[in-house]
Amino acid sequence: MSRLPEPYKIKMIEPIRLISREERKQKLIEAGYNPFLLKSEDVYIDLLTDSGTGAMSDRQWSGLMLGDESYAGSRSFYYLKETVQQLTDYQYVIPTHQGRGSEQVLFSQLIKQGQAVLGNMHFDTTKAHIELNGGTPVNLVISQAYDTSNQHPFKGNFDTNKLESYIQQHGEENIAFINVTITCNSAGGQPVSMENIKAVSKIANKYHIPVIFDAARFAENAYFIKMREDGYKDKDIRTIVREMFAYGDGLTMSGKKDGLVNIGGLIVIKEDEKLFQQCTSTIVPLEGFPTYGGLTGRDMQALAVGLNEVVEIDYLHHRISQVQLLGKLLVNYDIPIQEPIGGHAVFVDAKKLLPHIEPSEFPAHALACELYIESGIRGVEIGSLLFGRDNKSGKDGLSKLELLRLTIPRRVYTDNHIQYVAESLGKLARKRSQITGVNFTYEPTILRHFTARFKPI
Template identity: 65%
Template sequence: MYEKMAEPYKIKMVEPIKLIPKEEREKKIKEVGYNQFGLRSEDIFIDLLTDSGTGSMSDNQWSGLMIGDESYAGSRNYYNLKETIKDLIGYNYFVPTHQGRGAENVIFPLLIKKGQYVLGNMHFDTTKAHIELKGGRAVNLVIDEAYDTAIEHPFKGNFDIAKLEQFIEQNGKESCAFIIITVTCNSAGGQPVSIENIKKVKELADKYELKIIFDSARFAENAYFIKKREKGYEDKSIKEIIKEMFSYGEGLTMSAKKDGIVNMGGMIALKDDEKLFESVRQNVIPIEGFPTYGGLSGRDMEALSRGLREVIEEDYLTCRIGQVEYLGRELEKIGIPIQKPVGGHAVFVDAKKMLPHIPYYEFPAQSLCVELYKEAGIRAVEIGSFLLGRDPDTGEQLESPLELLRLTIPRRVYTNNHMDVIVEAFKNINKRKEQLKGYTFSYEPKVLRHFIAKLKPIE
């Protein structure tokens, strides 16, 4: 085995990118209210906003587009995808959706009664929003180690089992809608959940008669970490680990734009709950579309079916996660504080440590995000108090336990040379970090504000 591993693919097509002058970058970010979501793609040099739908599809996936069956009902691509899900995950029922939030919008109203809690390791923004829009309350019960970026823990996405049971006991099982396990745990820094922890959650779920639903956008990356870090799984295949992992749940939602390696797609899959499946099928029609397409064209379903088979290849996962680890190592070398160990899909910079002079209500990670774009045309995203939002009852700004800047690496898109440019940009910013200022709102939407809010620097 060589010390450096080459990418397990050849580049067949390229898309030009351009670094516009710094004066233009400063003008562009000001025009959009210092919110990177408002920037045009042509104004970005390296785009680390998200890994959702931004990956490069393979020649096999592109060829699958050519055999798209666009029948309104009963598309053969639906049945190809159904067979893939059964083979890979082991679930009997599924409906496609246009993406993960479409899946949540369909199934959450069927599971949540007004005022109920949804118990998660750590909810992401859209999941939390959908829970609250359906009248529920999202509760984070991740282990304490997740909140300390300096601690090395192999499974920082794990539930705190004692806290989970204590919450159920104190509030009563009737007050809890279901348990959601996010793999990998995005808000904690792309951190994995162990099989051992999932088993313990399953024991509690059975004890209190609660369903387990997986938020499974990055399920293959989670399985890879289990193989590499959890005793007893080193000799198991990624496919075997995935099947065991999902065997402890009753269902899943998935934004397939991540580990499905497609530009658009999602799903709801259920193990064997036929009654819930019938309700899902009925609900998907007015919200997403007919149950055999659910917001996707036939060609999209075919690309997804093939992507789900490609994502479990160990060579691919080694390269994919290895690139993220490379960026993390290089940033650490120049003294940038990050969430350790490095997660599966992104490097999370600890902006609270890097910019201690900016308080949480002035959004230190967003300040760093703006500066990164000004410095090198790199677009990243804030995962902190700006994203967390306000208390739905009091309207008070919530303080996130972590103020993170997420450097999200698209799949099969950039080389390590791009990673080196990112490191160089941080090296320059680090020299003047004390000069960075916080931000406040000039326009603040009520729901998922960070997507379209406008900000202004605090003078």
């Protein structure tokens, strides 16, 4: 049997509607040619992000009724804390409203003005929080990550030679921490191998530099280790997760991904009590009391349940196989994608698909706009628009990858939806020569892709 059915039954539905092509054109104009600014009711299939867009289970919905809404010392917090401690083997747990709240609090304690943060490939909000705290984000992912046709099984890996060379050249005192993003979103949802995590940890220990995980998709990364790395196929996901985290000193997590909830995040610290105390002091004015951190008791209850569900192998197998299905269908339409197919999304190589559009005219964003007009599907650019301008020169179009991310929400769409997405992009690819780039009509200075407005060239 080539494909197994979903490991769940559908108990509740949410209707969706495909508005007419003319309506879609008008809605996109009103949104300034930015899919972020479309109303969700005007989107047919929403592949903008997997962040907070998943469907919760019956156990999670039941958990909402059990939430303890006490301001301090909530029972739901202690349930969440125990769940996280068992999963990570880290001691200190602080809830936040979402991943960027975790970064805002933790990074302010770790980064001194002028220090660098070394990552495999920083995502947008991580890069922004590093810069807002006076740091410099540095990407040290392996070169294979930039070749979308390369079949390296762990394209999220650090180039450990470059990592150590950077530390030796700039001095360990000028490095705030090493940020390991699992899976590596900006590289195409690509996993990091256990071997590479070990090697990064060894270098970090040698130079006394903390290792912090961006653990938004930690379970998906563990699944790829189980499936692709020697010595792990017979190990369960929980065991792999604990081994991954053993090589770090702390983590930030958006619970809106592998926490399987619609809101929530975490700061988790292995054993540094001083850092924990600094974070708890900071979190009070920024997020809330340390035992709720911007979340309701029911949010924490649902997050704890989700963290237990996400490491179930049946869930992960279906999750990853649905993403693989979309990737394979697109390959059948001769659409270039980042290969091998990653964990949470399929990334279309817009640079190859639309070679006539310059990087400074954002080919992946232009493709996202045309895909919405064609089919009502909303995707998102991961390329030069997200990368931003050079801080000193102001130059644009700098990303080595120009990707359209088609992000699959968890437990939301069926394989029929996936088939429609592939067919729609296949139709659009046949008209690729008619697609033009875009220019700004409004450009914010920070995280510009969220709220910028454009016009077609």
